[in-house]
Amino acid sequence: MITRRATMLGALAFGGSFGAAAANAKPTRSGPLAALDADNDGTVDLGEAKAAAGAAFDKLDRDHDGTVDRKELHGRVSAKEYAGADPDKDGTLSRDEYLAIAEQRFKAADSDHDGTLTAKELNGRAGRALLRLLQ
Secondary structure, eight states, X not given: XXXXXXXXXXXXXXXXXXXXXXXXXXXXXXXXXXXXXTTOSSSEXXXXXXHHHHHHHHXXXXXXXXXEOHHXXXXXXXXXXXXXXXXXXXXXXEHHHHHHHHHHHHHHHOTTOSSEEOHHHHHSHHHHHHHHHHO
16 A cells, blocks of 8 residues: 555646746747747837848749739739839839738737737738738
């Protein structure tokens, strides 16, 4: 009986310390929020979104001419949005014009207007539109 009780107490003690270690471990972050959240504060601010948009622009600009045309955008921007973002009507978007679209989409996704996006806001319709631009 004593041996059985000691075994049970030992198992509880081991399990308890293992459980405490697991409880103190930081959760593994993944998904769009983790990919964009450079300062690891649990949200995405406009600067982080623009940094991601700039990186996306660089990938889309395959001919490295400093602009992207509709073909290079692969449907990330609607015709109306494209026309509105191209004030010089040259048929291409510069980096600044592309970042302006990212800023508009960021503001549309920021439903509580606090200047940051949470995972919930990124999962909303406007947040998903922003994410398409940042990929």
